Amino acid sequence: MKLKIAAALVIFATSFSNAQNKLGTINSEYIVNLMPESQVAMKSTQEYGLKLDSSFTIKVTDFNIRIEKYTKREKEMGVLEKKTIQKELTTLEEDLNKYKKNASMLLGLKRDELMRPSYKKLSDVIALVSKENGFTQILTTTGNQFAYLDATLDITLLVLDKLGIVIPEPIK
Numbered sequence: 001m002k003l004k005i006a007a008a009l010v011i012f013a014t015s016f017s018n019a020q021n022k023l024g025t026i027n028s029e030y031i032v033n034l035m036p037e038s039q040v041a042m043k044s045t046q047e048y049g050l051k052l053d054s055s056f057t058i059k060v061t062d063f064n065i066r067i068e069k070y071t072k073r074e075k076e077m078g079v080l081e082k083k084t085i086q087k088e089l090t091t092l093e094e095d096l097n098k099y100k101k102n103a104s105m106l107l108g109l110k111r112d113e114l115m116r117p118s119y120k121k122l123s124d125v126i127a128l129v130s131k132e133n134g135f136t137q138i139l140t141t142t143g144n145q146f147a148y149l150d151a152t153l154d155i156t157l158l159v160l161d162k163l164g165i166v167i168p169e170p171i172k
Contacts, residue, residue, distance in 0.1 A: 020136075021137060022134050022135045023135070023137045023138075024135040024138045024139070025140070025141050025154045025156075026138055026154065026155050027140070027141050028126075028140045029142040030156065031122055031159055031160055031163070031165070032119065034160065034168070035118050036165075037118050037121070041115050042114075042115075044110075045110055048110050052106065052107060055099075055103075056096075056099060056100065056103060059096055060096065062092075063092050063096060066089060066092065067089060070086075070089060125159050125162050126138055129155050129158045129162055130155070133155065135155065141154075
């Protein structure tokens with residue numbers, strides 16, 4: 001019985017090794033960073049971030065002014081007035097924290113929205129290059145840790161060529 005199971009496993013394993021898979025790799029983030037439309041999207045994202053930052057700065061300045069006024073008048077205030085102002089300041093601080101969190105999330109959403117066409121275009125070109133060159137699987141090297149990758153399987157340059165992007169000269 002063990003012999004039959006072992007034979008079945010060997011046959012099963014060899015059938016997979018005979019399949020004609022061609023694996024390739026790509027540095028997708030490198031390509032996206034070189035795409036002109038991605039650079040425009042990143043600039044727009046930065047401008048949007050600056051608008052959010054300026055609104056946040058105004059809110060922080062207002063909060064700091066209120067704290068300063070409270071600190072100067074604190075000794076003159078009655079207990080009820082102190083509690084009321086402290087509650088207002090606590091609410092303002094919570095609002096600042098919420099705004100900061102929401103601004104970060106909005107910035108991420110804006111970046112994703114603006115970058116989506118670049119990633120779609122890259123995906124389409126990867127599929128085209130893969131089909132033209134007989135690749136059945138493409139792994140991205142960005143963010144993954146590979147112990148070894150054969151440079152001949154890297155399609156990054158093929159995709160850059162298909163996109164018409166010239167690789168910039170290294171800065172010396």
